[in-house]
Amino acid sequence: MLDIKYIRENADEVGKFSAEKGVKVDVDALLENDAKMRELNGRLEELRKERNEIAEAGKKARPTEEQIARGRELKVEIEEIEKEFKGAEESFIKLIKEVPNKPWDDVPVGHTEDENVVAETIGKPTEFDFEPRNHWDIATHKGWIDKERAAKVTGARFAYIKGDLVKLQMAVINWVMKVLTDRTEIEKIIEQYGLKDVSNKPFEPVLPPYMIKTEMYDAMDRLGNGEDRYKIEGSDLWLQGSAEHVLGSMYAGEILEEKDLPMRMLGYATSFRQEAGTYGKDMEGIIRMHQFDKLEMESFTTAEQGFNEHLFFVAIQRYLLEELSLPYRVLQKCTFDIGKPNARGIDMEVWLPGQGKYRETHTADYMTDYQARRLKTRVRKADGEVELIHTNDATAFALGRILIAIIENFQNQDMSVSIPAVLRPFMYGQETI
RNA sequence: GGAAGAGUGGCCGAGUGGUUGAAGGCGCACGACUCGAAAUCGUGUUUGGGUAAAACCAACGGAGGUUCGAAUCCUCUCUCUUCCGCCA
Numbered sequence: 001m002l003d004i005k006y007i008r009e010n011a012d013e014v015g016k017f018s019a020e021k022g023v024k025v026d027v028d029a030l031l032e033n034d035a036k037m038r039e040l041n042g043r044l045e046e047l048r049k050e051r052n053e054i055a056e057a058g059k060k061a062r063p064t065e066e067q068i069a070r071g072r073e074l075k076v077e078i079e080e081i082e083k084e085f086k087g088a089e090e091s092f093i094k095l096i097k098e099v100p101n102k103p104w105d106d107v108p109v110g111h112t113e114d115e116n117v118v119a120e121t122i123g124k125p126t127e128f129d130f131e132p133r134n135h136w137d138i139a140t141h142k143g144w145i146d147k148e149r150a151a152k153v154t155g156a157r158f159a160y161i162k163g164d165l166v167k168l169q170m171a172v173i174n175w176v177m178k179v180l181t182d183r184t185e186i187e188k189i190i191e192q193y194g195l196k197d198v199s200n201k202p203f204e205p206v207l208p209p210y211m212i213k214t215e216m217y218d219a220m221d222r223l224g225n226g227e228d229r230y231k232i233e234g235s236d237l238w239l240q241g242s243a244e245h246v247l248g249s250m251y252a253g254e255i256l257e258e259k260d261l262p263m264r265m266l267g268y269a270t271s272f273r274q275e276a277g278t279y280g281k282d283m284e285g286i287i288r289m290h291q292f293d294k295l296e297m298e299s300f301t302t303a304e305q306g307f308n309e310h311l312f313f314v315a316i317q318r319y320l321l322e323e324l325s326l327p328y329r330v331l332q333k334c335t336f337d338i339g340k341p342n343a344r345g346i347d348m349e350v351w352l353p354g355q356g357k358y359r360e361t362h363t364a365d366y367m368t369d370y371q372a373r374r375l376k377t378r379v380r381k382a383d384g385e386v387e388l389i390h391t392n393d394a395t396a397f398a399l400g401r402i403l404i405a406i407i408e409n410f411q412n413q414d415m416s417v418s419i420p421a422v423l424r425p426f427m428y429g430q431e432t433i
Numbered sequence: 434g435g436a437a438g439a440g441u442g443g444c445c446g447a448g449u450g451g452u453u454g455a456a457g458g459c460g461c462a463c464g465a466c467u468c469g470a471a472a473u474c475g476u477g478u479u480u481g482g483g484u485a486a487a488a489c490c491a492a493c494g495g496a497g498g499u500u501c502g503a504a505u506c507c508u509c510u511c512u513c514u515u516c517c518g519c520c521a
Contacts, residue, residue: 055502059451071501
């Protein structure tokens with residue numbers, strides 16, 4: 001949610017960037033509603049003041065008949081206006097929730113995802129002296145994935161992952177855990193990518209709950225219309241679609257101390273998505289599943305640190321991909337594609353030789369204080385001032401997709417897959433699978 | 434799932450329906466004392482709205498109700514603790 005004060009003072013701009021994000025917002029109706037609420041609130045405060053004065057007098061002496069009579073009148077009046085106020089507030093909240101976050105200055109304006117801008121391409125598409133296969137041919141041949149039996153048990157877009165591929169996933173997890181919880185590794189990344197004014201604080205690993213209440217999901221502004229989420233029948237809970245949802249809401253309503261920021265979390269969780277609107281898309285292999293495991297970074301910072309933290313997260317993603325020697329490109333997402341709560345969004349796409357194209361494996365999102373405003377997650381600064389925190393989230397690895405990238409880029413002619421050097425210590429020295 | 438008890442400020446903890454936005458203590462900040470520190474003493478120490486600043490309004494887990502007046506009474510709900518049941 002945006003600050004209503006900001007919307008009042010920048011109504012035209014809010015209308016403009018909302019349109020650029022492809023979000024329909026009635027700013028005029030919102031401001032009218034805001035004015036009405038303020039007017040009602042003013043009247044309420046006056047009446048409450050009078051009520052308080054009578055109550056105060058009642059402390060010293062028994063209230064007189066006139067006071068009690070006036071009190072009765074006030075009670076009725078206050079009730080009426082409160083009711084009206086509540087109605088106004090309800091429609092106000094509905095309207096202000098629709099207003100998207102303001103895009104960062106360098107976000108390109110675009111109206112479809114095709115207008116995302118390729119900012120940089122690192123490495124060259126992997127070359128083979130044989131015709132490279134796609135991951136599902138290799139994985140099915142090796143018995144690493146079984147979608148047919150999964151279809152029997154759970155339906156489409158599920159898979160059993162088996163054998164060496166499971167070990168590879170564990171190796172990726174352990175490697176990332178090591179890198180991101182090690183201060184010297186963090187310092188190395190900061191230096192390697194020339195980052196300035198970024199903390200060297202390591203991440204804290206977190207295994208979060210996989211379910212989330214409607215209220216928190218909505219406050220994170222990641223529930224949408226609920227279509228892409230799984231609702232738990234007979235309860236107020238949903239399956240999370242990303243560890244971001246349960247990590248970002250973890251400190252809702254709390255005031256953190258500035259000395260504890262940045263608060264960096266490395267969450268590992270299975271995520272669940274209905275994949276609404278993707279019918280028939282990516283049905284081969286394990287690129288688009290209803291369930292996938294993910295290592296997710298989440299961070300809370302002050303407003304000043306927020307943007308640098310975002311750049312830091314992007315640097316981590318680059319570092320991880322480069323350590324794996326995977327060819328990839330960096331996409332700066334346009335206004336249409338960054339998402340409603342986002343101020344800025346970067347995607348990483350890894351080259352998949354089996355499919356002959358780049359596919360999305362990573363996203364880095366910077367939400368400024370947009371999520372924090374409704375979550376009421378704040379920080380007490382060193383000078384005692386209390387302000388909203390800034391939230392950042394980014395993929396460390398979506399395991400399914402990174403396994404795909406490794407299989408396709410490190411495949412050998414005999415359908416074995418070489419293990420990238422950095423992962424070998426976590427495969428107990430195993431060099432191919 | 435069943436039974437009983439409890440939810441108050443950063444923490445502990447008072448609180449007969451009317452000087453309680455909240456005693457007291459701890460912690461913290463500043464000051465005094467000291468060469469310095471400890472101890473001691475003094476002052477300050479919730480958040481949001483509102484204002485130029487004030488006044489003022491709101492909040493004692495959450496929602497609703499009773500009352501001229503609710504942290505205090507009633508209803509529902511959530512969470513925690515203990516006991517029982519079940520269980521990795």
